[in-house]
Amino acid sequence: MDSHPALVVNDLTKVYGKDKAVAVNKVSFTVDRGELFGLIGPDGAGKTSIFRMLTTLLLPDGGSASVDGHDIVKDYRLIRNTAGYMPGKFSLYTDLTVEENLNFFATVFNTTIEENYHLIKDIYIQLERFKDRRAGKLSGGMKQKLALCCALIHKPTVLFLDEPTTGVDPVSRKEFWEMLKRLKDQNITILVSTPYMDEATLCDRIALIQQGSLLSIDTPENIVKSYPDTLYAIRASKISSLLKVLSTNEAVASAYAFGEYVHVTFKHEGPHEKDILAFLHEQGLEDIEIKPTEPTIEDCFIKLLKK
Amino acid sequence: MSETVIHAENLTKRFGDFVAANALTLEVYKGEIFGFLGANGAGKTTAMRMFCGLSIPTSGKATIAGYDVYRQTELIKKNIGYMSQKFSLYEDLTVLENIRFFGGIYGLSNAQLKSKSDELITQLGLQHEAKKLVSGLPLGWKQKLSFSVAVLHQPKIVFLDEPTGGVDPVTRRQFWDLIYDAADKGVTIFVTTHYMDEAEYCNRISIMVDGKIEALDSPGNLKKHFQVDSMHEVFYQLARGAKRGE
CATH class of the missing domain: 3.30.70 (Alpha-Beta Plaits)
Incomplete structure (x- = not known):
């Protein structure tokens, strides 16, 4: 199992509606184990469709992909057990408290908060004083931290973060990326998307995406080096x-x-x-x-x- | 300096014990591009809502386009434009229908509506899309259209709440071209953003931390004052000390 890259994406395609709008157009890339890989592009580029296909929530119309060697169509149950997903839209239970949400997600995945507390400790300490507050009453930055904790509590091998920093101020964005670096040190593979170009340099490798197609895939250093003009x-x-x-x-x-x-x-x-x-x-x-x-x-x- | 269009003195809003906006004092001038920055939770939205006549202050004074924020909120609403970060035109109406609808609400006559909408559609290069539903437009176009609709009734001030979030870098710059054009015509622009490069495009900016305005000056002067090279560093120095959880 360790010989597989964490993610293999081959000509992945998604088409919507009766007029066949192509949201994702033959996208291919691989992500190695423990790599922090960024999908960088504006709203409407197709980032969320890619995330939803890789997390088995949406069926592709063409191409194939695997997560940890598991096929996204055939082996969707296996992927759902091992992947962590933080959608772009806040989707925790707003009527449950911080602690109840975390407990809920741990239980659904047959684990406990205690068992994997080490993974979320750094983040959860900042939330602990609000643990009895309902998730719907948290500020934007706190919601984001709680969502990350909930995506991590079952110790995923691959973490999918769809625009975790959109609408977040520069200081909180910086803190968030520091958290991601620490997770990477724990050998969790991370696929993250962002519309903020300055965050690209914080990834190991990035893919630039626009209108469903990848424009370039490389390390941020190499992409900058290949700029043709003075x-x-x-x-x-x-x-x-x-x-x-x-x-x-x-x-x-x-x-x-x-x-x-x-x-x-x-x-x-x-x-x-x-x-x-x-x-x-x-x-x-x-x-x-x-x-x-x-x-x-x-x-x-x-x-x-x-x- | 020229005419003052926003004047606030110790403007405060409390929610119970919580002081969301604490003694805000600022002046914004006609035709100015004013950047209103702050971390999440610093109180920007609360302040904007008071300036737009949507929320009555707890104490302090303010006039917007010459109208009082306590007693003349309806007049304020007629004399400002507002564009929210969430797209708020009607997706199920066409481009043209949206323009006419919002123009009508702001009291434009039929003749004005006709000439204004033609002018706007030409200016935005949307001739082919005029009769198409707004839902089919790319995000960048929608944002440009929202802005144009917000200034259709020639307001004295337009409030823009994170207008360029998630927009691609080329369209983001085209959006700023629209802002410059409006400012050149004398419309005052009051804008919030999380892009620090956009802070540089403003004539002056303020930075809110924990409900208070902690800095207010031109980007150049702020950088000099904090002895740093970029607005990003100015923001970081001020906002990192924030006590409120974002």
Whole structure:
């Protein structure tokens, strides 16, 4: 059993409705044991459909997949025993307390909170003072922590986390990823999806997904390395005018806002600093700064989307 | 500085012993893009609800577009636009029907409705989708349409609650182009976001921690003040000390 990768996905396809909208289009990837693998893409890219097929809640219309060597169609019962799933939408019992929810999920899987407490301890301590509160009365961050505990309490071999950090503030997001790293150290395989590009760098490997198709699969470092152009970061006193002015320049291939800078690529190899500086001055912009910069995963995604 | 459109002084909301919003004081100006940041549970939603005339404060003062948040809530609602993070147009109406419906509710005349909806559909490039149900549009389009509907009646202020959550990076930037356009026309934008790069696109931002506004300035000044390079670090320094469980 240890020779199998944790997840093998082959040409997995999902089609919805009478007009046959393709939600997942021949998606293939593998995830190794103990790997933290990220599916990175916006809403509507097909992430949730993939999760629901891998957790045996939805039948594929094409292709195949296995979890721990078990086929997602034939062996669905085996997968349901060993997989942990945290759906994107909060789906614990809102009328049960924190402790009752956890107890319920432990019991359903024929185990006890005590038996696997070590797995959830770090997370559960933060919830313990609310253990008698109804789940529906918890704040967003606390709900998320409880859902993770409930997905872990039967000691799954593979953990499926569908957008666990959507709508969560940056500080809580950071804490959540620290929790995931500790789980990974316990040799749990994790498939996680997120629309936040900055979280991609925290995964071992990632797949970028858009409109049902994978655009790229690799380590975050390699994806960034394969960015084909020299990327420049340009700043000026007013970003909105800077963007407008840059879009009129013949030499510019792309220009988009990126925090306090505008990220720019050119149609031809540089250097471009002098020309652009002169051009921007001429257009009446002030406080200009221009420098080459390292692309991020978000730059790579934008590049792939525009292809 | 120009005309003040949001003026709040010690605005407070209590729920029993819990002070959800604690003595908020701020001014927002006409045409400004104001980022309203804070951790989950910091009190942003409570504050927004008071500003939109949906929740009466416990104490303090505030006027929105010149109207009082205690006594003139209906006038506030007529003079603001609001877009929630949850998509709230009617999925079973077409693009055009949604525009007419919301325009009608805000009291636009038939002639205005006709010209406005044509203008908007052209501006958004939705000519082919005008007579299709909204449910079939991709999320990015829906968000752009929601925004346009929220500013259809030319409100003085538009409140945007996490408008770009889950939207792809290219569409997210197109959405901000719409925001810039509206601001250039003098609409004040009051926006919440969890994307720290978007915080940089605002003229000024405030950061709420545990019910209080702990920082309020331009992104540049905040970074200088906290001696860091990014808004992410400013946010982290302030919000990490939060005592309220998110």
